[in-house]
Amino acid sequence: xxxxxxxxxxxxxxxxxxxxxxxxxxxxxxxxxxxxxxxxxxxxxxxxxxxxxxxxxxxxxxxxxxxxxxxxxxxxxxxxxxxxxxxxxxxxxxxxxxxxxxxxxxxxxxxxxxxxxxxxxxxxxxxxxxxxxxxxxxxxxxxxxxxxxxxxxxxxxxxxxxxxxxxxxxxxxxxxxxxxxxxxxxxxxxxxxxxxxxxxxxxxxxxxxxxxxxxxxxxxxxxxxxxxxxxxxxxxxxxxxxxxxxxxxxxxxxxxxxxxxxxxxxxxxxxxxxxxxxxxxxxxxxxxxxxxxxxxxxxxxxxxxxxxxxxxxxxxxxxxxxxxxxxxxxxxxxxxxxxxxxxxxxxxxxxxxxxxxxxxxxxxxxxxxxxxxxxxxxxxxxxxxxxxxxxxxxxxxxxxxxxxxxxxxxxxxxxxxxxxxxxxxxxxxxxxxxxxxxxxxxxxxxxxx
Amino acid sequence: xxxxxxxxxxxxxxxxxxxxxxxxxxxxxxxxxxxxxxxxxxxxxxxxxxxxxxxxxxxxxxxxxxxxxxxxxxxxxxxxxxxxxxxxxxxxxxxxxxxxxxxxxxxxxxxxxxxxxxxxxxxxxxxxxxxxxxxxxxxxxxxxxxxxxxxxxxxxxxxxxxxxxxxxxxxxxxxxxxxxxxxxxxxxxxxxxxxxxxxxxxxxxxxxxxxxxxxxxxxxxxxxxxxxxxxxxxxxxxxxxxxxxxxxxxxxxxxxxxxxxxxxxxxxxxxxxxxxxxxxxxxxxxxxxxxxxxxxxxxxxxxxxxxxxxxxxxxxxxxxxxxxxxxxxxxxxxxxxxxxxxxxxxxx
Numbered sequence: 045x046x047x048x049x050x051x052x053x054x055x056x057x058x059x060x061x062x063x064x065x066x067x068x069x070x071x072x073x074x075x076x077x078x079x080x081x082x083x084x085x086x087x088x089x090x091x092x093x094x095x096x097x098x099x100x101x102x103x104x105x106x107x108x109x110x111x112x113x114x115x116x117x118x119x120x121x122x123x124x125x126x127x128x129x130x131x132x133x134x135x136x137x138x139x140x141x142x143x144x145x146x147x148x149x150x151x152x153x154x155x156x157x158x159x160x161x162x163x164x165x166x167x168x169x170x171x172x173x174x175x176x177x178x179x180x181x182x183x184x185x186x187x188x189x190x191x192x193x194x195x196x197x198x199x200x201x202x203x204x205x206x207x208x209x210x211x212x213x214x215x216x217x218x219x220x221x222x223x224x225x226x227x228x229x230x231x232x233x234x235x236x237x238x239x240x241x242x243x244x245x246x247x248x249x250x251x252x253x254x255x256x257x258x259x260x261x262x263x264x265x266x267x268x269x270x271x272x273x274x275x276x277x278x279x280x281x282x283x284x285x286x287x288x289x290x291x292x293x294x295x296x297x298x299x300x301x302x303x304x305x306x307x308x309x310x311x312x313x314x315x316x317x318x319x320x321x322x323x324x325x326x327x328x329x330x331x332x333x334x335x336x337x338x339x340x341x342x343x344x345x346x347x348x349x350x351x352x353x354x355x356x357x358x359x360x361x362x363x364x365x366x367x368x369x370x371x372x373x374x375x376x377x378x379x380x381x382x383x384x385x386x387x388x389x390x391x392x393x394x395x396x397x398x399x400x401x402x403x404x405x406x407x408x409x410x411x412x413x414x415x416x417x418x419x420x421x422x423x424x425x426x427x428x429x430x431x432x433x434x435x436x437x438x439x440x441x442x443x444x445x446x447x448x449x450x451x452x453x454x455x456x457x458x459x460x461x462x463x464x465x466x467x468x469x470x471x472x473x474x475x476x477x478x479x480x481x482x483x484x485x486x487x488x489x490x491x492x493x
Numbered sequence: 494x495x496x497x498x499x500x501x502x503x504x505x506x507x508x509x510x511x512x513x514x515x516x517x518x519x520x521x522x523x524x525x526x527x528x529x530x531x532x533x534x535x536x537x538x539x540x541x542x543x544x545x546x547x548x549x550x551x552x553x554x555x556x557x558x559x560x561x562x563x564x565x566x567x568x569x570x571x572x573x574x575x576x577x578x579x580x581x582x583x584x585x586x587x588x589x590x591x592x593x594x595x596x597x598x599x600x601x602x603x604x605x606x607x608x609x610x611x612x613x614x615x616x617x618x619x620x621x622x623x624x625x626x627x628x629x630x631x632x633x634x635x636x637x638x639x640x641x642x643x644x645x646x647x648x649x650x651x652x653x654x655x656x657x658x659x660x661x662x663x664x665x666x667x668x669x670x671x672x673x674x675x676x677x678x679x680x681x682x683x684x685x686x687x688x689x690x691x692x693x694x695x696x697x698x699x700x701x702x703x704x705x706x707x708x709x710x711x712x713x714x715x716x717x718x719x720x721x722x723x724x725x726x727x728x729x730x731x732x733x734x735x736x737x738x739x740x741x742x743x744x745x746x747x748x749x750x751x752x753x754x755x756x757x758x759x760x761x762x763x764x765x766x767x768x769x770x771x772x773x774x775x776x777x778x779x780x781x782x783x784x785x786x787x788x789x790x791x792x793x794x795x796x797x798x799x800x801x802x803x804x805x806x807x808x809x810x811x812x813x814x815x816x817x818x819x820x821x822x823x824x825x826x827x828x829x830x831x832x833x834x835x836x837x838x839x840x841x
Contacts, residue, residue: 117553122579130564140560144558148824155543442572460583
């Protein structure tokens with residue numbers, strides 16, 4: 045294995061594992077604010093306890109997100125030194141701003157939210173929940189700004205030594221790519237949070253315990269989940285797709301498996317891209333739809349991969365195709381399931397419809413898969429570029445770090461993260477088994493002493 | 494001028510990281526010795542529980558600031574120190590997770606294991622940070638293209654092609670471990686009470702003697718390994734005030750930690766000053782280099798060579814000042830909220 049591949053694998057592996065945690069904290073952050081707001085308005089102890097329960101889940105997630113997030117910032121320097129040297133003046137800014145504007149805020153108020161409830165007023169405790177939510181969403185914004193500049197570089201100049209220099213701070217932050225991707229990505233995080241909350245509610249009802257809390261979780265999870273499942277498709281997914289089609293035409297051709305330029309281009313629902321023959325094997329396709337989705341008319345011509353030299357095709361083309369289709373397919377399922385669940389909720393039949401509860405419970409891993417597949421679509425679509433159109437991935441990795449040293453740490457991360465995954469599962473399972481009831485908590489505290 | 498400002502801003506962020514995360518690393522390193530019973534361990538960990546995560550943020554914020562203000566330094570140092578940095582990451586992960594887990598798992602033997610992981614990870618991190626700083630002071634085998642790669646060790650001697658660890662950087666690592674352990678012990682005298690407070694105060698005395706000895710040893714060793722470290726001091730003799738301040742803060746630590754009339758907060762603040770002046774003295778010793786080369790001064794990564802573009806730095810100064818003012822306010826707010834001794838019963 046060459047060292048370029050190892051550096052790519054290590055970054056991809058560590059960032060994929062990392063993002064399992066923030067997507068839940070960002071989604072859950074919003075839902076906890078919703079729980080705390082109801083609790084504050086109604087004075088309901090039950091909603092407060094529900095918020096406290098999700099606060100504990102949030103805290104475990106947060107710690108795993110923090111510890112797996114630190115490597116991400118380091119790896120720009122350790123594994124992508126030649127890229128970091130040239131790009132630091134631009135993307136170092138949002139990365140540093142994430143630390144300065146988000147992490148301090150988040151850590152300060154999370155400590156207050158978790159440890160301080162007895163020391164502060166109800167209003168201040170509600171406020172600390174809001175600030176934790178705001179902090180995590182600011183953090184997400186700066187990461188998206190960083191990624192968006194690599195996808196769609198704006199507002200830069202090159203210095204004589206080759207380094208990139210920011211020309212306009214605001215144009216960097218308000219990069220249209222960043223705004224579209226942010227809306228799409230944060231909606232995805234809300235979907236994860238909503239599905240997890242609804243799944244825990246469904247689990248409790250199916251087991252026949254914590255029933256009053258289960259209803260709260262289902263209500264909040266299904267309502268938020270239904271709204272987000274539609275917003276993720278339209279307008280955010282639709283707008284993001286159109287923007288990619290106009291700015292990274294080779295990426296959209298590969299995502300859709302469109303090898304040849306076509307008027308009335310079809311959308312392929314299922315199939316296997318075959319790079320050797322330049323076609324889709326076993327296609328199930330609907331004509332004209334792709335042209336319509338991108339250009340608003342079935343007649344429009346969509347550029348196929350044949351318009352681009354082979355060395356500008358995304359390097360992992362089949363994986364890109366599948367990642368995109370998995371994301372889109374699951375997104376359709378989310379909208380369907382949540383519509384049905386919301387209808388049952390409105391008809392007051394959700395809490396007894398066991399088949400729907402089972403469907404909600406078993407669907408909780410799917411948003412994780414969809415969010416991961418979405419990020420794979422974005423980042424594999426950017427290949428073979430590290431900075432789109434400006435710097436190739438092969439020019440950016442740390443060539444002074446040998447393949448042997450890289451593989452050593454990649455294997456180390458794999459082992460360590462396998463252990464973390466196991467521990468995380470145990471911890472979350474225990475919290476869910478313990479439930480939101482205070483009686484259980486007292487019993488455990490006695491047991492611990 | 495912008496370069497000079499950013500050099501000191503990054504240095505201050507790193508110093509803030511060392512001073513703040515330093516005491517929770519020190520508490521970790523001492524945990525197994527000082528706090529043997531479960532209530533003592535809970536009290537010791539409760540004293541850092543609400544703040545350790547925020548303290549670690551300084552590392553990230555400082556790293557990010559280094560990345561955009563001095564991209565060449567960031568790229569060169571992070572890839573050159575590849576293996577030790579990865580080990581530092583693994584230790585940070587193990588440490589954070591073991592602390593969090595111990596609050597949730599109530600299975601006796603697992604808790605002992607987690608405390609062990611937490612303590613060892615804390616101690617090793619202190620050693621690695623000290624060794625890293627010593628590597629910067631000694632210099633690294635930079636090539637003309639601005640990069641280098643260091644193995645973990647070679648023949649344990651500083652020279653043109655050393656390893657991360659040699660006898661000089663090991664002294665740096667041990668000094669960091671002793672200084673942060675002392676820092677942590679003094680923090681415990683501020684935040685805890687009863688027998689734990691008393692034991693922490695007793696532990697501080699031998700640690701203090703060790704720190705004094707290692708500080709002197711590291712000073713002599715640094716001058717032996719890289720005599721140029723003294724140039725700035727002789728060119729601007731007024732800056733000898735920095736080593737004088739190091740000595741004064743060491744004396745103050747001893748004075749305020751005596752068991753007859755202990756003044757824990759003052760002793761802890763003296764330890765903060767000690768760490769600050771040690772770092773400032775080290776920075777001034779290499780300035781205007783950021784990373785000296787063992788392969789000839791022409792290969793040094795200097796301030797001007799590593800600096801980002803002027804617009805980047807000017808814009809950065811605006812949001813940085815604004816953001817750090819906010820961040821400082823949060824930090825002050827949190828420490829004020831959790832001021833005073835920890836209650837024995839108050840754990841998460």
